[in-house]
Amino acid sequence: xxxxxxxxxxxxxxxxxxxxxxxxPISGHATLYWYQQILGQGPKLLIQFQNNGxxxxxxxxxxxxxxxxxxxVDSTLKIQPAKLEDSAVYLCASRLGQMNxxxxxxxxxxxxxx
Amino acid sequence: DQQVKQNSPSLSVQEGRISILNCDYTNSMFxxxxxxxxxxxxxxxxxxxxxxxKDKNEDGRFTVFLNKSAKHLSLHIVPSQPGDSAVYFCAAxxxxxxxxxxxxxxxxxxxxx
Numbered sequence: 001x002x003x004x005x006x007x008x009x010x011x012x013x014x015x016x017x018x019x020x021x022x023x024x025p026i027s028g029h030a031t032l033y034w035y036q037q038i039l040g041q042g043p044k045l046l047i048q049f050q051n052n053g054x055x056x057x058x059x060x061x062x063x064x065x066x067x068x069x070x071x072x073v074d075s076t077l078k079i080q081p082a083k084l085e086d087s088a089v090y091l092c093a094s095r096l097g098q099m100n101x102x103x104x105x106x107x108x109x110x111x112x113x114x
Numbered sequence: 115d116q117q118v119k120q121n122s123p124s125l126s127v128q129e130g131r132i133s134i135l136n137c138d139y140t141n142s143m144f145x146x147x148x149x150x151x152x153x154x155x156x157x158x159x160x161x162x163x164x165x166x167x168k169d170k171n172e173d174g175r176f177t178v179f180l181n182k183s184a185k186h187l188s189l190h191i192v193p194s195q196p197g198d199s200a201v202y203f204c205a206a207x208x209x210x211x212x213x214x215x216x217x218x219x220x221x222x223x224x225x226x227x
Binding site: 004006031033035040041042043044045048050055056091093099100102103104105106107108110 | 118120145146148150155156157158159160163165203209211212213214215216217218219220
């Protein structure tokens, strides 16, 4: 079974530039998450999708971050404009259902904002 | 408001001995708990989970214990192996919060040969 695919693996941009990350979840997984992991901290949820609908985006900085999940499969996360504090690993995860199952993570995209 | 806490940032254990990683939570509505392991430059990988209706779940060398009254869970690794060296995250979810996973800050485990 193919895992969660993310691209790119690494990205370096200057502050105020924009960047986009892509995620392809495991086939059939209805739930998709984007997490931000700052060095030395645990993953922090940015947004949760159920199929193509948003379940929770309360921690997404909506003035600069946006995410979509077209057709309930692939998802993109965008940052525009980026700030220095956005430097982190962005993790995508998918889950078969919502309840009492594990989530599977991709390898993440390491973003460095200079 | 950190709902899931791992108070030990690091733990060092000798190979063959037991590793005990701890996790505390504050939200009594959490009903499902998971442990993930993370190697550098990789995403977290699922290790073991436990539902709130149980107090213990075992899978090979890994056992998770849940103490609901104390809002505490622990991961035991016996015997510890050098390949277990990684960062371990506990996570919790509740139906009331859309079953999103809330993570602790992680504990770095180092198993010495």
